[in-house]
Amino acid sequence: MFPRVAILGIGAMGEALAAGLLAAGWAPDRVVAAARRETRRAEVERRLGIRCSLDVREAVDGAEIVVVAVKPRDVAGLVSVLRGALHPSQVLVSLAAGIPTSTYEQGAGRDPGGQGHAQHAGPGRRGGHGDRPRIVGGTGRRREGAQGAGGGR
Ligand SMILES: NC(=O)c1ccc[n+]([C@@H]2O[C@H](COP(=O)([O-])OP(=O)(O)OC[C@H]3O[C@@H](n4cnc5c(N)ncnc54)[C@H](OP(=O)(O)O)[C@@H]3O)[C@@H](O)[C@H]2O)c1
Numbered sequence: 001m002f003p004r005v006a007i008l009g010i011g012a013m014g015e016a017l018a019a020g021l022l023a024a025g026w027a028p029d030r031v032v033a034a035a036r037r038e039t040r041r042a043e044v045e046r047r048l049g050i051r052c053s054l055d056v057r058e059a060v061d062g063a064e065i066v067v068v069a070v071k072p073r074d075v076a077g078l079v080s081v082l083r084g085a086l087h088p089s090q091v092l093v094s095l096a097a098g099i100p101t102s103t104y105e106q107g108a109g110r111d112p113g114g115q116g117h118a119q120h121a122g123p124g125r126r127g128g129h130g131d132r133p134r135i136v137g138g139t140g141r142r143r144e145g146a147q148g149a150g151g152g153r
Helices: 012-023 038-048 056-060 072-082 101-107
Strands: 005-008 031-034 051-053 065-068 091-094 118-120 134-137
Touching (some): 012 031, 031 056, 051 056
Parallel strands (some): 005 031, 031 051
16 A cells, blocks of 8 residues: 655646656555645646645645645745644655755754754665654755755755
């Protein structure tokens, strides 16, 4: 059984990811997206055959993996809306270039005294997550000591 994936922000990257998952065999009901405009929401459902919500909190509900695919300038707003909605068992993956993983932890109100709890997608790194969602960084990251997974934009 494939994990359920929620893709928050379904623009160029989000759509490419969703299409790739579907092409790789993910059932459409295992992929959910969140858009912020009704026209885009309806377009995504028509084009990809997946559910697309205008409510990011609804979209993450029941997802094992949450992918942030909004522009870096939109991350703060998204994180504030997500506050309290993420479950400890969920893995959050950020594609947003230049956004440190601490942004997600602090925005979610889960930074334990500034220690941070970031995990990232660099090679050979894999971490546990205690009582917090595991947070995986994406591209072009500024985080100290981290290797990003690629060049961001
Ligand atoms: N494109 C690339 O080649 C590339 C490569 C590496 C990394 N990235 C990273 O991937 C991320 C996405 O890039 P992109 O090129 O896919 O951007 P994009 O095409 O602008 O897509 C972002 C989407 O997020 C939506 N959005 C913004 N805030 C939202 C919210 N609160 N709730 C729901 N949807 C929201 C936008 O809606 P609207 O349509 O209303 O604006 C847009 O559809 C960026 O952070 C970028 O740094 C991109």
